[in-house]
Amino acid sequence: MISNQILQNTIEGLKAIARVELCVMDVDGKEVASTAAGMENCSAAAVEFVSSAADSQEIQGYQYFKIFDELQLEYILIAGGAGEDVYMVGKMVAFQIQGLLIAYKERFDKDNFIKNLLLDNLLLVDIYSRAKKLHIQTDGKRVVMIIETENGKDSNVLELMRTYYGNNSKDFITAVDENNVIVVKDLSEGDSGKEIDKTARSAEAYLLKEGMKNIRISFGTTVNEIKEVSRSYKEAKMALDVGKIFFGERDIVAYSELGIGRLIYQLPIPLCKMFIKEIFGGKSPDDFDEETLTTINKFFENSLNVSETSRQLFIHRNTLVYRLDKLQKSTGLDLRVFEDAITFKIALMVVKYMKYMETFEY
Template structure:
């Protein structure tokens, strides 16, 4: 989708900038260009520079300006020419493309959408519409796990949990506070509450045994669709709060086993 976004803006800019302009990705493959015949070609010498910084650099008669949200640039704009005008055009294009990419990610990113749903930042009527736009399966069962860090070292528990659940189309991991991490896990229809507790236990054991990070995990009930994820999250919160009072020695607390529903 980024390719289409970038190509659309490059196409609009090509008449205003009297030079060949375009965008390369982190592998130095041209993904958008005012000269369509160059889309898909690669310059391996450019990729070496992309890994260094966000500074402007010049290669083979073109001026490049890397951009992206991470420390290592995701993309680079290129403008034909090596003069000050080319550098200015490249900087302006990098700003424009970076902002449009950020807007698109915030608007359509699934992880951000799920986070807003569980925090009740999306109107109920908009949830179904947005879920349809993002192609969420409304018939899939999911459960919310709230992982609260009790003690930790320099290892990022968030990164560890993300690596445990790498499929970003099915499972969603995000921070809501410095100590609270949410996992929204897609489930099979045969999964029951004991299976959820086993999964939570494996998360806690991995963090404890391999990374010396102690956590408590609250588990909400399994829900179908997207709208009820906020309820499952509140249940996971309640499980942790009640467990903190009545089951102080329990690492895993499931809402199903609280006996207060």
């Protein structure tokens, strides 16, 4: 169904061209859009016109037209004034609105199909038959992007993205919940991973310009068939969540960049708790003081290089060694040993994941 705002914008634009007052009413005589005050007085005549057999009629100096959606009467158009010119303008406006109905219905059908495709609500045979009916290419390269903003459901991100991507019939912009906008991006031009990232950054820049805040964008891997689009969507969804846990400083995250975080995200919480208890006993990394945590993080950043870490921390090498020895005594893990360092790093990531899940639950 066309929104009232679209109808209002349409008849205002046509009035500016034809200089004829226009009003659109529903079949109950309720005004939907109008270019002039007072045309609601035509309501009773519009209801009578609905019951008539005529498709157009002049009533009390106004021209009335029926607008159908296939065989269903959808709207009554009223053109202000009598005469051949007003009649011709009214016929053209009615034709334009009927064309809009068809276009928006087709877009609605495509939108419904894409939503069900993303959510795995279609059988394989239905995917291909409906795609063919809707003239959607089945074997094109695509990637799914998810866009999340601070504004959430109160924003107009969906319409902004539809405006941004314009009338490209190969891209699909939709939403399956109140928080995120989903872009099924066509990659028939052979976009690489870098180009996808560039596309995401361009979309982010556009939204920032439109006043959106705290934008996060994630995307899955490239798929070659329409039946695989749901997989790219699931990957993008995971990338959005994992990105919040382990890559909080990044606003654009690709599924292919998640690394070990992707594995940790799929672990059950009881198993995580058991693992942490085995590594730290009754302690938690949160119990470490800020100095120790800074030392650990910097040591990992510098690939376990003692000299470079001590230089960046502005401390003597022996001081760093002392801190690492102290950490080894409390945890039993020597970060200078690769295997222990991996265990410790994973444990820190698991704790991050557990904390995120706790806040998410509450």
